[in-house]
Amino acid sequence: MSNVQEQIRDRVRALLADGTVSYFIGWGATRFEDKTMPIFVTKPEDADKLVWNKYCINGTAKYLLDDRYPDGKIGILARGCDTRAINRMIKDKQAVRENLYIIGLPCDGKENKVCEGCQHKNPLVYDEIIGELVEDKKNPERFKDIIEFEALTPDERYEYWAVQYDKCIHCYACRNACPACSCKECYADQAREAWDGKQNNRNSNQVYGLTRVYHVGDRCIECGECERVCPMGLPIMRQTKKMLKDIEDLFGEYECGLSAEDEHVLGEFDLSDRDEFM
Numbered sequence: 001m002s003n004v005q006e007q008i009r010d011r012v013r014a015l016l017a018d019g020t021v022s023y024f025i026g027w028g029a030t031r032f033e034d035k036t037m038p039i040f041v042t043k044p045e046d047a048d049k050l051v052w053n054k055y056c057i058n059g060t061a062k063y064l065l066d067d068r069y070p071d072g073k074i075g076i077l078a079r080g081c082d083t084r085a086i087n088r089m090i091k092d093k094q095a096v097r098e099n100l101y102i103i104g105l106p107c108d109g110k111e112n113k114v115c116e117g118c119q120h121k122n123p124l125v126y127d128e129i130i131g132e133l134v135e136d137k138k139n140p141e142r143f144k145d146i147i148e149f150e151a152l153t154p155d156e157r158y159e160y161w162a163v164q165y166d167k168c169i170h171c172y173a174c175r176n177a178c179p180a181c182s183c184k185e186c187y188a189d190q191a192r193e194a195w196d197g198k199q200n201n202r203n204s205n206q207v208y209g210l211t212r213v214y215h216v217g218d219r220c221i222e223c224g225e226c227e228r229v230c231p232m233g234l235p236i237m238r239q240t241k242k243m244l245k246d247i248e249d250l251f252g253e254y255e256c257g258l259s260a261e262d263e264h265v266l267g268e269f270d271l272s273d274r275d276e277f278m
């Protein structure tokens, strides 16, 4: 058992016992050695169910959206990516900082492809940190695959995505796992207006996929959860990263969730904004 894991359990046990938090969100073991799952710990004696290892992959912040107006504080274990999501939720008024007790966990990467390009391995907002800080590095290849993709012709790009979206089964797992998808009611679930067709065909699937990307907009924290959970293996991070690259091309260096005071690139209006498209 790692020392950090022991410290996490000790602190969670104490915070539940003294009433600082009403429950804690973290990771627990599964029957598979190489898998963990998000768990909610409500009793001090259950703190030993928490684990911290290289398989703690699922984002924890998404679950805050299920309890936006909690009775008492919610405790949460949060890596750099989770804290970026929390910052953005606070900025978007989807979470209240005072309602959270955040145990920040420096993270040098998990058994997860997306961690290789992570630029924020240390927690950005926290009440306490457990573990040693790790070195953050810029990823010079952050947009490498997007630049390569942009070199294709429009027809080639269309054909690529047409083939991909033919595989989509409209399950909404990408939306459900995304910490930036914070609407209480998603347009895709509005059957009456039928904005999103329920049939499974190329057009309907593409409309859903594109709408999802534009709705996430500048809120994507590049956690990769959307792509990781897609049962059909669609490379949908390519779409969100294309959006982020376009934002950087238009507005300069940008990453969301680095602080809860960050300005929204797409959600703020200023008279000095570039407006050549008007």
Ligand code: SF4
Pocket: 174, 177, 178, 179, 180, 181, 216, 219, 220, 221, 222, 223, 224, 225, 226, 227, 237, 240
């Ligand atoms: S990487 Fe995917 S899941 Fe994560 S914030 Fe961006 S769109 Fe949402």
Ligand code: SF4
Pocket: 167, 168, 169, 170, 171, 172, 173, 174, 175, 229, 230, 231, 232, 233, 234, 236
């Ligand atoms: S998770 Fe994959 S299959 Fe499911 S809706 Fe999203 S893109 Fe389609």
